[in-house]
């Protein structure tokens with residue numbers, strides 16, 4: 001129909017040279033990525049296929065990382081020959097990961113909603129402490145456990161009481177809010193597309209988001225522990241601790257053992273966070289993922305309450321959250337905690353894979 | 367003819383012509399797509415065998431009515447949506463394998479701004495800058511400052527995004543595309559929500575960026591805007607490409623159509639008689655105006671003849687068919703939502 005005017009394009013030059021430079025950088029940066037990206041990639045096809053998608057999203061992550069990484073690791077080919085890559089360039093990848101993690105953590109802890117949740121978590125041990133101080137232990141009708149009765153004798157026990165109470169619902173809910181929101185929330189307000197265009201990399205973004213949620217879990221549990229430690233020491237006597245197994249340990253060792261409990265409970269919450277993030281990749285409505293997680297927690301607790309269903313118990317996340325009594329024995333009884341940690345790890349692996357398979361193959365249409 | 371090896375989709379292609387994009391050499395193109403197709407769950411085919419060739423250094427207008435598949439195409443180009451079939455290259459790199467290497471050199475605005483409402487404009491840009499794999503954190507502050515300045519938001523940098531007006535949000539989204547040195551900008555309706563001043567600024571900005579050698583791929587349904595800033599144009603209709611090529615070729619397309627002269631006058635009958643006496647065809651009488659095909663006649667001679675005959679001439683204009691007429695022709699029923 002019309003004639004060809006193969007309009008020559010001449011306005012190039014500088015832009016292109018700069019681009020090649022950037023490329024070299026990326027090669028280095030992508031390098032640190034390969035481990036996760038490459039491994040991830042193979043199963044991406046599987047996840048994608050299961051979804052009825054072409055799995056292009058998944059390939060988008062790993063493929064490039066691997067290809068570029070091979071160049072970046074040793075040398076970058078330039079017009080002038082081969083020049084080696086300085087360690088700083090190769091180090092670029094972990095630094096970029098850390099920067100993104102810093103950004104995530106900053107966002108999480110600057111967000112008013114999350115600050116309020118942490119404040120509430122700090123407040124509850126104060127209320128428990130005051131209640132115990134005023135009315136004594138819940139004793140009476142046989143509900144009082146050994147730990148409860150010990151609080152009035154030693155303030156340190158308030159930490160155990162507060163954690164074993166809050167781990168039932170309040171801690172899981174706050175973790176669900178942050179983890180459930182992590183992907184769906186960004187999809188909902190549209191920031192997810194700009195993060196991916198940056199490009200954050202789907203696998204990298206998901207990994208960093210999970211790391212951020214684990215940081216939040218640790219912060220939430222630590223806030224509860226510190227608050228109850230302070231309140232306990234202020235309202236109740238302090239001193240060497242009489243263990244459940246009979247012996248005593250010093251106050252300092254007691255505090256160290258609280259540290260162990262904090263880590264254990266954090267691991268339990270991190271396992272829940274994996275479930276919540278998997279739900280978060282399935283929806284663009286953050287509140288759906290949060291509510292879904294809370295419902296799952298409650299259902300698990302209800303199931304766990306039926307003695308007839310005791311066969312299910314080992315498979316329920318909720319049955320292991322309270323399993324930290326072992327630190328109050330001498331020597332520390334690691335059996336139950338070890339099994340708990342195994343259960344947590346299994347949940348992280350299973351639900352982490354679900355989240356990853358879904359997220360790397362999903363169409364981002366909002 | 368189109369389809370010659372080495373040429374980059376230079377000719378205007380229309381639906382009844384074979385596509386040249388498939389044979390375009392990727393080295394000269396910032397964006398090449400081959401048979402790119404997206405069928406959404408539910409069967410909606412949003413983009414249908416798209417063959418685009420966007421020459422390096424061009425300002426490429428991507429036109430189409432609402433729902434014609436512009437945003438879906440852009441999402442596929444950026445790896446946000448997986449195509450059902452077809453392949454594409456950005457900056458000479460096959461995608462989606464090259465996403466992590468190519469996207470740092472691409473700035474993109476996709477379907478409007480999206481930011482964290484509780485962060486300031488500046489903190490929002492810092493967040494997106496941190497997401498990339500290769501941006502240098504030491505220069506982030508400087509780059510963010512420059513980007514904000516370029517879009518005229520420096521004064522509102524510390525204001526929370528929640529408190530931004532629609533136009534400010536759009537400007538911030540444009541700033542986000544300018545955080546680093548880019549070889550390609552993909553802008554989905556960049557002037558959406560901007561005031562006339564802002565629209566003109568964006569146009570100026572696009573020209574400025576293009577002058578630096580960056581390819582700009584800009585989707586729009588505002589023809590005037592595209593006519594003002596683009597060197598190349600592609601037109602979509604219900605997911606299909608109906609034409610693409612240098613804008614000059616589109617102007618040629620309408621060159622065949624009649625140029626008309628329009629006379630504004632209360633004395634329409636007399637004016638029509640004068641035009642007829644001058645031998646003009648296709649005379650149409652309107653309400654206080656008369657128009658005719660200009661043909662080979664010089665407008666100044668018509669004016670003189672009208673005045674000599676005592677016709678009260680209130681206005682005289684030469685009307686060329688607008689690009690809009692060309693596009694409406696190409697997109698059929700005009701710029702309405704199809705399907």
Ligand SMILES: Nc1ncnc2c1ncn2[C@@H]1O[C@H](COP(=O)(O)OP(=O)(O)OP(=O)(O)O)[C@@H](O)[C@H]1O
Nearest residue numbers: 365406410412430431432433434435436437438439
């Ligand atoms: N996630 C989705 N699922 C199903 N159909 C979709 C989806 N996203 C878009 N579509 C459909 O694909 C078609 C193209 O949409 P697209 O957003 O690409 O149009 P557009 O050209 O950008 O329009 P506009 O000018 O209004 O922005 C539309 O018919 C739309 O309904």
Ligand SMILES: [Mg+2]
Nearest residue numbers: 436437477554
């Ligand atoms: Mg659109």
